[in-house]
Amino acid sequence: MFPYSNDVDYQCWLNYQRLETPSLSDQYKEYLKNIVINIDGYIIDSIKNELYYSIKKFFNIEAIITNKPIKRTFTIISKLDGGSFFSNTIKEEEYTSLSEEGFLIKKVENSTKKFILITAKSDEGLLYGTYKLIQNIQMEKPLDQLNLLEKPYIPLRIINHWDNLDGSIERGYAGKSIFYRNNELVDNLDRIRDYARLLSSIGLNGIVLNNVNVKSEETKLIAERINIVEKLYDVFKRYGIKIYLSVNFASPMIIGGLKTADPLDKEVRKWWKERVDFIYNRIPDFGGFLVKADSEGQPGPFTYNRTHVDGANMLAEALAPHGGLLIWRAFVYNCYQDWRDNETDRAKAAYDTFMPLDGKFLDNVIIQIKNGPMDFQVREPVNPLFGGLQKTNQILEFQITQEYTGQQKHLCYLVPQWKEVLDFDTFLFGEGTSVAKIVSGSIFNSPNFGIAGISNIGDEINWTGHTLAQANLYGFGRLAWDPSLSGKKIIEEWIKCTFGNNETVLNNLSEMMLKSWNIYEKYTAPLGVGWMVNPGHHYGPNVDGYEYSRWGTYHKADHYGIGVDRTLKSGTGYTAQYRQQNFEKYEHLDSCPDELLLFFHHVSYIYKLSNNKTVLQHIYDTHFEGVEDVQWLIDKWQGLERYIDSKRYSSVYQRLLEQRESAKEWRDVINSYFYRKTMIYDEKRRKIY
Template identity: 45%
Template sequence: MRFIILLLLSMISYGSFADDGYRLWLKYDRIQNETLRKNYAQKLASVSVNFSDETAKVTVSEIEKATSGLLGIKSKTLSNTAQATLVLKVGKIENENPEAFEIKSSKNQTVIISNTSKGVLYGVFELIRRMQTSESLENLKITSAPKIQLRMLNHWDNNNGTIERGYAGMSMWKWYELPERIDSRYIDYARANASIGINGTVLNNVNASARFITPEYLGKVKALADAFRPYGIKVFLSINFASPKILGGLKTADPLDPEVKHWWKSKADEVYKLIPDFGGFVVKANSEGEPGPMDFGRTHKDGANMLAEAIAPHNGLIIWRAFVYNFDPKGDRFAAAYNEFKRFDGEFLPNIIIQVKNGPIDFQVREPISPLFGAMEKTPVSMEFQLTQEYLGWATHWVYEGPMFEEVLKTDTHAKGKGSTVAKVIDGEVFKYPITSMIGVANTGSDRNWTGHPMAQANWYALGRMAWNPELTSEKIADEWVKMTFQSDSKSSETIKKIMLESREIYTNYTNPLGVHHVMGEGHHFGPEPWVEKAPRPDWTALYYHRADSIGIGFDRTEKGSNSLGQYHPDLRSKYSDINTIQPEFLLWFHHAPWTHKLQNGKTVWDEMVTRYYEGVKSVEKMQKEWATMEGKIDSETFENVEARLKTQYKEALWWRDASVLYFQKYSKMPVPSPYQKSTRTLEELKGLVDVYHVR
């Protein structure tokens, strides 16, 4: 008997407990602090609900899950509000935002009230979050409302089950089972999104198959919409602009053709008859081979407005992506989106929002902000971040993206004077946008832990929290996520948080120091290939961007170069235009800097680049050592998973360092500075590794 008891105790200890990551940050494991647990239990002993829709059911269900797991109690449901310790109420509050909520607590009762049932659900998740992070529930007086209206995930999933730029398995959407079977994973996905305020999801790839808007697939989409609706989530679809030809048999998809207009209007009517609260269409047009209005001599304005007219009677949105760049070997891809869309500012219909990537190129490790964020005064622009780590080491490198999001959102556009940050642009404060939006390209897949790398779950969490409130700091969000996910002791939590907050800069140092950009593998976008000089188009090569030669390195975007800097407000332009005062992180984005140019720290460009490459690798070693201290402090499965990935990260960081330094040394002709040692591998050996990673 004693042996059995000891065995059971060992099974529930942190050192042996296996956690596959499926529960994400909604881990409702028993709170160990007995005083806190008893206090919370008293406040959630009984529940009263004054509304009875589908959202009420899932809200009560969530409370039951949380109280059972965190507190070990079963809350009683009471009809008498006065006797309940927790009151959930739909009623009028001072903040008119339909998703806003208030939480007020007295000695004997906590009340969560909102204008809508969806708002109450958000309030319940806020209360649960406070319990998970060991915060007091005494004398609460909280009012919370999202600063951004549409907070959304874009899934780049295909109908064959694959995911473009997906590193966590296959698609979660089992199209072959829908609409008859709703996988329980869809409900858990909806719960996770609702817990961080995400209220929209695009189900399919922006490189869209027209098949998604056929009756066959619309029935499947309806099934998902029905499953997500109680959690306040609307579904959207990416569309193929040539659908009238592909599906309708028309001779053209010209947006000004009457037959084409009629076809899209009929298609919109069909969609909304099936799904009355359908969100709208996302469009990638005339970009990277996708069809669009320019195929017919029309403009993006013509295409977007035609679709907006078709969907307007149903209060639907057209989300038109600004990721468009022309085939111009003498141009600068940096300037493409601004050149294409700025001229139409104010000419788009009111139910159109232009979706803009955070930077002007393509989700690089660090980018200056897209100039469009300070330029589109009359047309709403949406922020597009990428959660899936296409350029950030896929699922083998630990990169917490919160600091990246924060850096972008806090950047001042100066569009309407000092303080016109990107956050204030996209939340509508600067230009008074009627529609506001922030989206993240989803990093979820069929892997049991959702995101491949366990720590990448934090990026999904951060996107939702910052979309609700762009003023939140990445440190605050990391603190929440660590406490909710690991429920570890305070010292361990601080260690994990420290690694998270440093991880993005570490990755930047060993891959893209001083603003070197777009030097990853061509096509697959993994690993270093700064030597790529030939590709289907010049702006898919590395040489197009780094422009290394015997003089120096970097892309000159000043007046002497492409003058893309001219797209920024003068106050922001001046921040980047002087090679002597620009912050080092953006140096090579805007200047072709001589190898011998002295930075403000006294080092040459070459010496600083090499230093960052080498120190980045050393920092991964430090990450490994710090993570090793977590053994026995968190569940064994997560510990071992991350431990193994850090070993891979270290190996690949060395690859990045050695390949980059040896390649650029061909141009600089300068030695590796002391105390660093030149790699014992040759450049040809390192180039050979590319073939190994092509099969990933």
């Protein structure tokens, strides 16, 4: 069955509807009636299926797919070396600038033929080109000037799943796993195929199939449970998506029966080598391993007095002969900190741990680094490992699933947040060394760089619970492909492909989406301080929730002031982990951006921000505004009721109401907390409890 469900919300941005402009529809239809594909392969089959299905939906016709043109007008999908009759239409510069995964789409017309050409060096390139052509139709772009040459800016574009075999998803807010149930693979793989379609349509080329916290059943995925992985491999390979597994560092003991997992132990190294050989024997294109080691209770090399280098390189050596990658998470910190201890600073942990190891990892080792130094808060500075590491492959990790950003009950379009990270200038090799540039690998001349995102999907019919959270998955893929895209451009594409080309929808919804992160930030933890959430599940306000805890996450609010002094001069010295220009910016109160003020400095409540408001008045104001802004979101959405199908409309509407209630709770708890602590009145005398 293609697709698995016909529910409109299920289609996400692959929502192929009849075109609204008949003349344009007729033009496209003429070209798409005859599809010429002169090669074979499983990815090619996926291309055929997608074209056949979408053409049926767009034009209500059955496309004819042949290996040679049967009409004068057609669409041809062909490798660069595949067809003599079009090779002379490709310019030299087009040819040279096409990368392995890139594609070229152009419209060609000569005396005997009129055709749309999609060409590429690889099957994957053809697939991406096909989806691009389909998207052009969805967005009703004119056909005349069709001429597109694209290639991904970042080599590794990987989605990470925190799915467990029992069907649960760590930090999942849209139901259970679409892969697993009761320690088995689900029965029906059609839905997984549709997920692969969604991923490849936005250019993602890798997936980690299981949670980084690897429990006992998941540990067996590299042994007796490999059949589960094989079956998923068989789905994802058809969409050019490499599969990766999270592995348990203690596997040699847990499933290997060895007495140690010491990475320098001969038997352990042999065991991993055999294990990797076993995997590649079943899964020739296996991507590699992701490892969370010595972090939050996960096993790792520290147990044996070995380093991360010892641990990672040992696994990388086993993978190297097969071309496999070893991805090692930098999320390592002391999660048993004493809150009384003012010296230790969790923000410093990743840099302190990994900088001394720079240059010691093998070529196929990649360090996966969260965007910020803490853990996916609504606002954090960029992780200083970006700009620190000079001789280590790096993956940037984003969290698409909205753990700290409203759990898919609140609207929070994260692309603007991610853009700030990608655009951040690290000054690694002088001005202009953005994070995006680093993770593109271009300055390191290595393909083992990339971007990863923790998936926000589950088995709810619309994948993400909140329909509008689909935009985060879409945006993640698009940014991974091209970090220079603006948040606005991305959201407009997404809206058109998801809801159609109505102008009011486009205008209202893009405004809603683009403001939503800022709105969420307003009514939650202020000025970069973070962590004012309920412990454990992380939903809803709790100012002291993590204040007297072991997690290294404090705001240090007292009667006079608030914030964490992370300066070199008088604080933890975290600021010194940045290169000079950024160090100077963050170290000094007058240059530190307001939105990160409390992350870097402990200041009085009456300290004046750049807008001349005091910190406390800013807290009061933003928290009242935040709720008003949510009401604005509701009003905007209500304006779209007539343009959007009632199911999606009312589902989003219900969530907006929940967001409003929750925002009020945030407003009142945060304001009351600070009012009770400071006894300083709100200048506007609004109601605080």
